[in-house]
Amino acid sequence: xxxVEPIRDxxxxxxxxxYLRKKSMRNLLxxxxxxxxGLRISDIVALNVGDVRDKTHIRIIEKKTGKYKSFPxxxxxxxxxxxxxxxxQSEAPLFTSVFNNRIDRFGAYYIIKNACKSVGIKEKIGTxxxxxxxxxxxxxxxxxxxxxxxxxxxxxxATTLRYIGIEQEQIDNxxxxxxx
Numbered sequence: 099x100x101x102v103e104p105i106r107d108x109x110x111x112x113x114x115x116x117y118l119r120k121k122s123m124r125n126l127l128x129x130x131x132x133x134x135x136g137l138r139i140s141d142i143v144a145l146n147v148g149d150v151r152d153k154t155h156i157r158i159i160e161k162k163t164g165k166y167k168s169f170p171x172x173x174x175x176x177x178x179x180x181x182x183x184x185x186x187q188s189e190a191p192l193f194t195s196v197f198n199n200r201i202d203r204f205g206a207y208y209i210i211k212n213a214c215k216s217v218g219i220k221e222k223i224g225t226x227x228x229x230x231x232x233x234x235x236x237x238x239x240x241x242x243x244x245x246x247x248x249x250x251x252x253x254x255x256a257t258t259l260r261y262i263g264i265e266q267e268q269i270d271n272x273x274x275x276x277x278x
Contacts, residue, residue: 103221104230104263105133105214111231113217125209127182128193128201132210132228134175136236136249138162139203139225148188150179163251233262 105111111133118126131142140161150156150171157168171179183192191200201209207225214223221227229250237246243255252258259265 100222100224102224102227102230104227104234105219105221105223106231106234106263108235110217110219114213114219117217118213121213123178123182124193125213127178128206128209129213129228130175130178132225133231133235134172135169136229136232137167138229139206141167142228143191143193143201143203143206145192146188147183147186147190147192150192151183151186151188152180160251165251169249230262233258234264237262237264 105114114129115126118129128142131137131145132139135142135156137156137158138161141158144158144161145156149158153171155168155170157166159165160167193201193206195201195205203225210225210228211223214221214227233246233250236249237243237259240246243258246262247255247258250258250261252261256265259268
């Protein structure tokens, strides 16, 4: 399995959002949920319209861990979700293909990978990049590895830093800035 990277550059993320806004609101919402909630793709594609419509929080049982997770829907996501689901049935999958089937993680991979390629993002990107992007920017903003560790259900802070690519970034910066 290849390790994927977060999208570290905010400008790349903005380019990606603008590209998807013009192409597909579904794909933009998929990206935005991933980068604003830190869910695994298997949990994102499992969402139904009723899980998010008129809600203040997303509440799920994580597929990988079997653990309950609840978190608020932020002010960026709320209007996107409400606009996207307004004419959909509550029991319908949130993300569907052109054949009206639930998008699976492979379909999501194709969407994310192609969109990133289209805007010139060169890092190794996959669906897990969305979760790592959330973690990377959450850490950069709040500098609180413990809360991020809890969000991700990691066993220790070192795992979380390594997971989001901060550990190597800090090591590289120490080398670059150390001159005798």
